[in-house]
Amino acid sequence: MISDYLAEFFGNKILGYLISAALPLFLWILPYALYAVYAERKVSAFMQDRIGPNRVGPKGLLQTIADILKLIQKEDIVPASADKPLFVTAPYVIFAGTFAAFAALPFSSVYIGSNIDLGVFYIMAVSSFSVIGILMAGWAGNNKYSLYGAMRSVAQIVSYEVPALLAIVTAVMVIGTLNLNEISQMQTSRFWNWWILGGPVEGIQKFLYIIPMIIAFIIFFIASLAEVNRTPFDIPEAESELVAGFHTEYTGMKFAMFFLAEYGNMFVVSAISVSIFFGGWQSPFGYLGNSLGINWLIPIEQVFWFLFKGSLLVLVQMWLRWTLPRLRVDQLMSLCWKYLTPYAFINLVIVGIITLIK
Amino acid sequence: MKEYLRNTWLGIYTVLVGMKVTLSHLFKPKVTIQYPDVRIQLPERARNRLYVNIDDCIGCDQCSRACPVDCIEIETVKAVPGENLGITSNGKRKALWVTKFDIDIAKCCYCGLCVYPCPTECIWMTDVYEFSEYRREDLIYHFSNLSPEEALQKKLNYKKFEEEKARQKAAQATTANPNPKQDSGNEN
Amino acid sequence: MAELKTDQIVLNMGPQHPSTHGVLRLEVVLDGEVVVDVKPHIGYLHRCFEKHAEAMTYPQVIPYTDRMDYLASMYMNFGYVEAVERLMNIEVPERVKYIRVIMGELQRIASHLVAVGTFGIDIGAFTPFLYCFRDRERILDLFEMTCGARLLYNYMWIGGLSHDLPPQFIPKLKSFLKDFRKSLKELNDLLSYNKIFIDRTANIGVLPADTAINYGCTGPVLRGSGVNWDLRKNDPYSIYDRFDFEVCVGKGEMGTVGDCWDRYMVRVREMEQSCRIIEQAIEQIPDGDVTSAIPKRVKPPVGEIYFRVESPKGELGYHIVSDGSLNPFRVKVRAPSFVNLQILPIISRGHLVADIIANLGSLDIVLGEIDR
C-alpha cells in the first residue's frame, strides 16, 4: 500500500499516513471540481439547445479558472449584524465535512487513503458533519431567507440519512464487510460479478439478489441526491423562493468554497455507490495490463475506471438537475418517510430472508 | 394501498419520460449563434436607429409634431428672397434654412410615427442597432449641415432683411397718407 | 412543558426578487412555513400612462399602449384601436381584420409561452423555460419581418395597419405552426404530466368559481376555475365568430377545479386553439389595401365608450372619453392583471412559502399592466 511505502519513506508512520490520506485532496479534487463546474454548464447548455461557455480558452475549458479568479478578487463582505466567528468558519466546516470522506475512498488496489475496516461507516458519519456548517452559515448570515434555507436543509439531510443507511445496510448484509478495499476486491474483474448483479456469490442466491440490490441502489441514489442538495431536492438554495438559501450572504472566496464543497460532495456520494454497487476500481471487461503483461499498468487502469464510473454517476445527477422541478418541503419529508424508508425496510427484510436460504 | 403504488409508479415513469426528452435534446442542433462573430440578418423593415438625409429636408416640422416623446428639435430660418436653396430629390423647392435638426436618440421610443408624415421621405429608420455611447450627450445627433457660424450668419441677414422690409412698409405707409413726404427712405 | 413563545415573521418578497415577475413587493406574514397573510404592494412601475394619454393625440397614444403589457403589446394595440374605431365608427377593410386576428393570436401564443415558461422556473424546472423561449423567438421574428419591431410594435393603427404582410410571411408562419405542435407535445411530457410538477401545483391555490366572478377575475384565471367565459366566444368582437375553436376550461383532472395546475393547463391548451384559429384565418384571408381606411386627422365626436377584448391575460377594457378634440379627454384601462392580482391573498392563505410563488406564477401577472 502507498501509505506503508510513504511511512518508510518519511521514517515516521503518522506523517506517512497523513500525507497518503491527503493525497486525493490535491491530485484529484481541485481539478475535478473545476471541470465538474464546466461540465455542468456545458451539459445543461446542450440539453437546452444552447452552446454554453466557449469563449475563455479553447472550447471554454478555462472558464471555471476565470470564474475562480473573478471570485478571488471580489470583496469578501461580512454583513454588519452577522455573527462574525460563525460566519467565517461555516464554509470551512462544510469543506472539511465533504473532503474528509475522500480519505476512505478506494481509488485503486494499490492506493487507498487509509485502509480502515469501517470504511463505509466512517464515510456516512463524516458526510453528515457538513449539516452543522450549513446551519452555521444560515444562522450567521442574519438574513431571513438564509435562516429558512438552513432550517430546511437540516431537516432534509438528517431525515434522508435514514433511507441512505438502510440501503447501505442491505448491501453490506450481502457483502459481509465494511472495508471498502475488500468490497472492491471481492467484485472480481467481470461486470456480472458486481454487487448490483449479485456479486461473486454462487448458485440460486446470486439471481435472487439482483432485484433487491438494484432497488437498494436506487434508494441510495435518491437519498444521496437529497444529502447533496441537488434537484429535485435543492430546497435549501431554492432560487425562486429563498433567493439563494443559506449562502445568500456569501461573496468572493467563501462562495467559491461552498461551490467546491457542493461538487466535491457530489463526487463522494457517487464514489460510494460506485465502490459498493458497481465494482469500485474493477474494470468491467478485464485489464489491458493482464493481456499485455505489463503489471505496473493495472493500478493506473483501476484508478481510471474508478474515476470514470464516479464521473458517470455525477453526470446522471446533472442530467436530473436540468429535467426535474423542485419538491416542496413537506412533500420532501413525506417522500422520505412514507416512500423511501418503507421500501428500504421491505428490501432489507427480503435480502435477510435470501441470505438464510443457503 | 393502490393509490400508494400508483404514486410510486407515476413518480418513476414521469421522471424517466422527462429525462428522455432532455436526453433527446442533447444531440439536437443548437439554436443560439455566436453574436459578435455571427450576426442575424435583420429584415429590411427593421426599426432601429433614425437617419435623416438633411439635403432633402424642407424643414416642415411634421416629424417633430408626430413624435410622441418630442425627441426631434428643428429650428429653421426663412430664406432671404435672393438666395436659392436648391430642389429636393422629388422636385420640391426648399424655402427654409434648417439651422438646427437634433434627434435625441436616447429619448426616442422607436415607434416610427415620424417616418410616415415626411413629405420628402428624408427621415427613416435604419437597421443599425449597435450605437451605444459612453456619454449621454453623444446620443443627441445633429443632422443640420450648417455650421454654427453659418446658422448665425443666416439669422443675422434674415433679421436685417426683416428690418429693411419693416422700414419699407413704414415708408410706404407714410407716402400713402395725404401729406406727401419725400420718399427717399425706401431706397437705402 | 411551558408553551413555547412563538411569533409570526414578516417576510418581504420583492420588489427585487427572482420570481415576482417584475417589481411587485409581497409582504408575507408567516407562522413558521405556513402563510398567515399576503399583502401585495404595487406602484413601483407606475409611469402615469393615463396622464400621458391626455396630452397625446389619438395615434400618438398607440406606442404608449404597447408599453403597458409589454408581453402582449399586439393585443393592447388591438383593444385601443378597435375602441377608437367604434367611437368614430370607421369600417376597416376585411384584410385588416384578418391580419389583426392572426397577429393577435400569435401574440397570445407568445404571451402564454412566457407565462408557461416562467411558471416552470417558479416550480424549479429551468429547461422548459428555454424551450418555450426558443419557440417564442420564432414568433418575434415573424413580427419583426412584418412591422420592424420585436417587442413593442405600434403596428395596428386607427383604421388599418402600418405595413401589409411581407410575401414570405405566410410560408414561414405555416412552418412555425407545424413545428410548434411537436414542441407543445414535448412540453407536456417534460412538465405538464410530471409527477413532481403535479404534486407542486395540484390542489394548490384553489379559486372557487363564484369568488372568481365576484373578484372580477377574467381570462385563464377565470376559465381555470371552470367558468366557461371567453370574450371571443361569449361577447364576440372583430371577426372571431367566423372561426371555430373551443374554449378551454379547467376540469380539475389533477386535483380540485380551479387549482394552479388547471390555470396552467388552460394556457397550454389555449395555445393549441390559437394555432387552429390562425390556420383557419390563413385560408380565408382576402386581398386588399391595409392603409385605405386610415383617417388623416383622428377627431372622434364627443362621447365615451367602454370596449373590451380577450387579451392573453384576461379581459382588457378601454374606457375612452372624448371631448371632440384631437387629444383624448380620458383613457382608463381596465388591466386584467390588476384585477387578477387581487385574489393572491385569498388563494394563498394557509399554504406554504413555496406555494405563494406557485400561485403568483399561475396568475401570470405583468407589472407594466398593473401599475400603468
Next chain:
Amino acid sequence: MTAKEILEIIKEKFPEEQFELKENIGGEILIVPAKILRDLCLFLRDDERLAFDVLMNLSGLDLADGEKKKLEDGTIEIVGGHLATVYHLHSMKFNHKLTLKVLLPRENPVVPSVERVWRAADWHEREAYDLLGIIFEGHHNLKRILLPEDWEGYPLRKDYKVQEFYQGMKVPY
C-alpha cells in the same frame, strides 16, 4: 335587455329617485344620485331578472366643467364643477351590460363604496382615490395604491400642478 327596460325595473324599486338616461355613442349611460348607490348596486346584483354579477370596470373622471380661474404662473385652477365615477356592469347569465355614472361635487367628492357588493371594486376604488381624490366611504383601507403614501395632490385632475420637491428630490423633469 336594453338600458331602457333595466331603467323601468329600477324605477319600480326606487320610485322616488330621479334617474337620467343619457344617449351616447358607446351605449346609454344612467346618471344615478350618489346617496342610493350602494343599495341600488345590491339590488342590481341580487335581482334575478338583472343578475349583474360582474363589475367590469370602475373609472374616475374629472369632468372639469367648473369655471376656470387663470393663476398668475399661467396654470388654470378649476372651482366648482363635477368629478364623476363610472361603473360598467355586466351580467354573465343574461350577457347584458349597464353603465352607471355618479356626479360628485368637486370640493368634497364622497361616494358610498361598492366594495361590499363586488369585491373587484377594492383596488379600482383605491386607484380612483389615489389619482383623482374621490373618497369612497366604507372602504376598508382607502390608501394610495400606485403613488407613494405621502404624495401630495391628485395627478389626474385637470388642474394638477406637480409638486416641486418630493422628499428632497426635484420632481419636474
